[in-house]
Amino acid sequence: SQQGEEDPQALSIxxxxxxxxxxxxxxxxxxxxxxxxxxxxxxVHLILxxxxxxxxxxxxxxxxxxxxxxxxxLLITASRAADxxxxxxxxxxxxxxxxxxxxFGKGTKLTVNx
Amino acid sequence: xxxxxxxxKYLFRKEGQNVTLSCEQNLNHDAMYWYxxxxxxxxxxxxxxxxxxxFQKGDIAEGYSVSREKKESFPLTVTSAQKNPTxxxxxxxxxxxxxxxxxxxxxxxxxxx
Numbered sequence: 001s002q003q004g005e006e007d008p009q010a011l012s013i014x015x016x017x018x019x020x021x022x023x024x025x026x027x028x029x030x031x032x033x034x035x036x037x038x039x040x041x042x043x044v045h046l047i048l049x050x051x052x053x054x055x056x057x058x059x060x061x062x063x064x065x066x067x068x069x070x071x072x073x074l075l076i077t078a079s080r081a082a083d084x085x086x087x088x089x090x091x092x093x094x095x096x097x098x099x100x101x102x103x104f105g106k107g108t109k110l111t112v113n114x
Numbered sequence: 115x116x117x118x119x120x121x122x123k124y125l126f127r128k129e130g131q132n133v134t135l136s137c138e139q140n141l142n143h144d145a146m147y148w149y150x151x152x153x154x155x156x157x158x159x160x161x162x163x164x165x166x167x168x169f170q171k172g173d174i175a176e177g178y179s180v181s182r183e184k185k186e187s188f189p190l191t192v193t194s195a196q197k198n199p200t201x202x203x204x205x206x207x208x209x210x211x212x213x214x215x216x217x218x219x220x221x222x223x224x225x226x227x
Contacts, residue, residue: 004156030213042118042204042218043157088156092213100212104149104156 003027004091004105012111019076021108023089024069030100031092032065032072036085037107043088046074081114116141120205120219127199127226135190135222137205145211146188150174151202151221160203163188164211192224199226 007022023032031050035043049056049065049072056063062075076083086107095101118139127133139146145164149157159172163182177196182188188207192199202223206216 033213033215035216040221040223042120042206042220043216044218045215048215101159102213102216106154106156 003093003103004032004089006087006089006105006108008108009106010109010111012113013079015079015081015112015114017079017112019079019083019110019112021074021087021110023072023074023091023105025072025089025091026070027091027093029067029091029093032063033090033092033102034061034063034072034074035088035090035104037088038085046087076110079110079112081112083110083112085110118205118207118217118219120203120222122222123220125222125224127224129226130194131226132191132193133199133224133226135192135203135205135224137188137190137219138186139188139205139207139217139219140186141207141209141217142185143207143209143217144185145208145214146182147206147208147216148172148178148180148188148190149204149206151204157204160190162211192226199224 004025033048034046037043060077065072086109088107090104121136147162148160161180163169179191204221205219208214
């Protein structure tokens with residue numbers, strides 16, 4: 001089963017609107033990260049939130065983390081056509097063997113219409 | 115500028131042939147990773163290396179092999195034993211591994227027919 005799952009799978013909005021994407025996970029985490037991927041390109045790290053943090057901001061991005069609900073949300077405010085991309089959450093967790101591991105979800109495909 | 119270079123961007127091979135994907139980084143990062151991405155799917159970890167001359171299997175290592183002879187380089191060989199090799203392959207690095215943020219290359223799209 002998937003550790004991190006994004007919701008919705010796809011989101012289409014108009015330029016200027018806000019976009020909210022959610023990520024749910026199953027096990028305890030060290031941190032949760034959000035990445036962006038433009039079509040046919042590599043992923044770009046956006047923001048990291050630690051398990052003892054509740055909210056973090058970076059420019060037009062706002063990330064929240066609710067460890068009691070095992071969920072996170074990524075809010076992009078005042079969206080632009082250039083924000084069109086897929087967005088992935090990645091959960092950082094400790095394995096049973098004691099090593100650390102980053103597990104990616106399947107992503108939310110965001111389309112911002114001009 | 116520092117970064118990760120993957121080459122080639124597109125690669126075509128016949129079934130039964132081994133193929134090697136290149137990944138080079140000049141970020142002076144200790145850890146390097148190979149992921150596979152299929153359409154509509156998340157990233158799945160193939161192999162990773164925390165230090166030169168050492169590497170570990172990820173979740174889907176069967177049919178793949180790697181080497182880490184230099185800090186800057188982490189090539190991935192897709193062998194003929196990989197049953198479904200057509201995919202988008204992404205190389206990444208991080209300063210110290212673990213759950214620290216990853217820097218990605220721009221990927222190699224491999225098509226095997």
